[in-house]
Amino acid sequence: xxxxxxxxxxxxxxxxxxxxxxxxxxxxxxxxxxxxxxxxxxxxxxxxxxxxxxxxxxxxxxxxxxxxxxxxxxxxxxxxxxxxxxxxxxxxxxxxxxxxxxxxxxxxxxxxxxxxxxxxxxxxxxxxxxxxxxxxxxxxxxxxxxxxxxxxxxxxxxxxxxxxxxxxxxxxxxxxxxxxxxxxxxxxxxxxxxxxxxxxxxxxxxxxxxxxxxxxxxxxxxxxxxxxxxxxxxxxxxxxxxxxxxxxxxxxxxxxxxxxxxxxxxxxxxxxxxxxxxxxxxxxxxxxxxxxxxxxxxxxxxxxxxxxxxxxxxxxxxxxxxxxxxxxxxxxxxxxxxxxxx
Amino acid sequence: xxxxxxxxxxxxxxxxxxxxxxxxxxxxxxxxxxxxxxxxxxxxxxxxxxxxxxxxxxxxxxxxxxxxxxxxxxxxxxxxxxxxxxxxxxxxxxxxxxxxx
Numbered sequence: 001x002x003x004x005x006x007x008x009x010x011x012x013x014x015x016x017x018x019x020x021x022x023x024x025x026x027x028x029x030x031x032x033x034x035x036x037x038x039x040x041x042x043x044x045x046x047x048x049x050x051x052x053x054x055x056x057x058x059x060x061x062x063x064x065x066x067x068x069x070x071x072x073x074x075x076x077x078x079x080x081x082x083x084x085x086x087x088x089x090x091x092x093x094x095x096x097x098x099x100x101x102x103x104x105x106x107x108x109x110x111x112x113x114x115x116x117x118x119x120x121x122x123x124x125x126x127x128x129x130x131x132x133x134x135x136x137x138x139x140x141x142x143x144x145x146x147x148x149x150x151x152x153x154x155x156x157x158x159x160x161x162x163x164x165x166x167x168x169x170x171x172x173x174x175x176x177x178x179x180x181x182x183x184x185x186x187x188x189x190x191x192x193x194x195x196x197x198x199x200x201x202x203x204x205x206x207x208x209x210x211x212x213x214x215x216x217x218x219x220x221x222x223x224x225x226x227x228x229x230x231x232x233x234x235x236x237x238x239x240x241x242x243x244x245x246x247x248x249x250x251x252x253x254x255x256x257x258x259x260x261x262x263x264x265x266x267x268x269x270x271x272x273x274x275x276x277x278x279x280x281x282x283x284x285x286x287x288x289x290x291x292x293x294x295x296x297x298x299x300x301x302x303x304x305x306x307x308x309x310x311x312x313x314x315x316x317x318x319x320x321x322x323x324x325x326x327x328x329x330x331x332x333x334x335x336x337x338x339x340x341x342x
Numbered sequence: 343x344x345x346x347x348x349x350x351x352x353x354x355x356x357x358x359x360x361x362x363x364x365x366x367x368x369x370x371x372x373x374x375x376x377x378x379x380x381x382x383x384x385x386x387x388x389x390x391x392x393x394x395x396x397x398x399x400x401x402x403x404x405x406x407x408x409x410x411x412x413x414x415x416x417x418x419x420x421x422x423x424x425x426x427x428x429x430x431x432x433x434x435x436x437x438x439x440x441x442x443x
Contacts, residue, residue, distance in 0.1 A: 136401050137396055140401055141367070154370055177370065177372075179373035256347060308347070313348045317349060
């Protein structure tokens with residue numbers, strides 16, 4: 001757990017000693033968030049739940065609620081630069097606000113509980129909390145009010161809009177309430193796409209590598225080295241193209257279903273494989289099928305990272321796409337194996 | 343930038359105008375501008391943009407909104423099918439998928 005507070009600078013307020021946090025992010029914070037994007041130490045990227053002071057808050061200062069995923073907390077505290085406020089960090093098991101709200105850990109009962117544990121009633125005079133809008137998936141404002149006496153005011157979706165929200169008298173412009181999915185937001189997720197499936201692609205490469213040695217004359221190490229490397233290259237190209245181009249090209253790939261969007265990427269890679277080997281045969285046709293089904297599957301999985309797909313929609317597209325992907329993979333693999341004996 | 347839309351006519355979102363008081367909470371919490379207030383009642387103006395997050399139903403004091411909420415995540419559906427549970431994203435385990443960034 002990272003220490004975000006400077007010792008000896010705790011704020012003593014109404015008889016409570018409350019840790020103070022800096023609004024300036026350090027190099028270590030930036031490095032930490034870069035590592036989390038690549039999946040390094042991601043599950044331990046947490047801050048201790050509880051109440052923090054930002055600046056020199058008083059009994060009248062606003063209370064901002066956050067998750068204990070360090071990236072969520074960092075975004076909030078850096079957006080409060082030059083302002084005084086309280087930050088109430090919920091125990092969301094190191095998960096960001098939106099996902100935790102979906103799971104219920106960033107939720108009504110944790111919020112009410114955390115208010116009680118931190119004795120927030122005694123720290124502040126007012127009875128209002130600013131909760132990030134995406135927390136509304138797990139926090140029921142009217143029930144929080146009933147159980148704790150605190151009124152929940154939903155703030156903007158993005159922490160960077162908090163200053164504007166405060167300056168406008170706690171009112172968010174419509175665009176501050178909308179979740180979009182611009183290029184940069186999609187791009188920062190690509191590293192996790194690459195890291196997330198790394199072990200599966202590694203297994204696939206090993207399997208293809210070993211099978212590459214099999215041919216009509218039995219097992220040959222030379223053949224394994226030669227054909228195995230080209231199989232590994234094909235698999236890596238399919239994998240990286242889908243993991244990077246899927247998120248990047250998302251709005252422009254034809255079709256609404258993610259599996260269809262991925263299919264186009266696989267088709268392009270399949271054509272590339274056929275062109276680069278300058279031959280259409282059982283082997284390259286097999287690779288094209290593997291590319292189409294694999295890329296379709298990978299981009300379909302990106303629904304989990306996207307900000308606009310519904311569960312009902314995902315179920316509907318999977319009903320059609322998954323059987324086709326399985327058929328494509330089996331057929332592609334079968335053709336590739338058959339190619340070894342021709 | 344145009345707003346990306348997912349599949350049409352698929353979401354489970356329902357609004358009971360009888361129970362609606364027009365308080366506007368759904369307009370506040372919806373991240374995709376699905377609702378508008380018209381003549382002191384909420385109205386679904388962009389149904390296909392709904393991602394079934396459930397924030398509106400969770401914050402409707404009058405029980406006017408229902409939606410079968412869940413994670414719109416293919417990996418989650420697969421994990422759920424394997425474990426025999428509801429769809430759940432893998433972000434609480436070390437095998438975490440790309441979600442929850």
